[in-house]
Amino acid sequence: MLSVRKVFSILDLFSVERPVWTADEIIAALSCSRPQGYRYIGSLCDAGFLVRFSSAYRLGVRAVELDFIVRESDPLLRAGLPVLKQVQQQSGCDVLLISMVGDRVITVHHERGTDPMTVTYGRGRSMPLFRGAGSKVILASLPAAKQKQLFEKYYAAEPCRILGRDWEAVRASLKQIRRSGFAISRGELDSANVGLSVPITYNLPVSYASIVVVLSSVRYQTTDQDVIVQMARSAAEQISNAIGDGDAGHH
Known part of the structure; x- marks a missing residue:
């Protein structure tokens, strides 16, 4: 067999x-x-x-064929696509929808902004677990036991160790992200980019998805961070509510 x-x-x-x-x-x-x-x-x-x-x-x-089926039927994509388009139109920035599947964090959609820029981890790409705003904000919402399991399994191979040198330092960094409700990355994935991310919670305590707004470092200097974060939070709430309404409709 x-x-x-x-x-x-x-x-x-x-x-x-x-x-x-x-x-x-x-x-x-x-x-x-x-x-x-x-x-x-x-x-x-x-x-x-x-x-x-x-x-x-x-x-x-x-x-x-399977990719087409996922695009047409995945609740996260169905709820997220119109909202990501709205964020892109309001901000002009690139907007990513990120999802955690098993131990992998993957970009499931990339809405391109108005500025020409390189975003390495576009749709279908697995992202580093411990780098990038989208991954960090998802990790921060996971239970401590799951965080430690991922740390012990993968952190030794992490070249940058942005979150800290050891488990206690990483845990403290993730707690800070969870308290603030968003994560930021400056040049962690692409040297010229800044990413701001908030979790999509589906109205649950644990998040397995996030929205990332990506802008150039130059543009970030003249951008109000709070405005972008609030825009992303509003979008995440819309997606969570839409998924919840869809689930309710199937019961």
């Missing part, structure tokens, strides 16, 4: 930086036998998740 976890772990190998893998490379990464590896690859090809490309493999069209 195929190991579901092993099969789907193959998909985790593919990235923008590494979009093509040979069968031998996949088998080596999985540390499995060749017959097992070929069975895993074959099952993903049969389901449309992988396609053979020359003498290697790349992601298949099933991923595109």
